Amino acid sequence: MRKNLGANPFVYPQPVLIVASYGENDIPDAMNVAYGGIVNSNRIQINIGVRHKTSDNIKERKAFTVGIADGNQLK
DSSP: OOOOOOSOSOOSSOOOEEEEEEOGGGOEEEEEESEEEEEETTEEEEEOOTTSHHHHHHHHHSOOEEEEOOHHHHO
């Protein structure tokens, strides 16, 4: 079945992005990021709210890791 969704600001299916960082005393921290995607062949975009601990860690450490979950990890 085919259905026209019209012009909408979303991509389906959206990837599940996991952003990890280190906080105080080298304690690891990770969160799911709802808004993110591919910008071009070697860049991605992620949007993280300023009130998240992960945001504070990234600003402090200037380092983070992004992982893309696959179907096996979601089960």
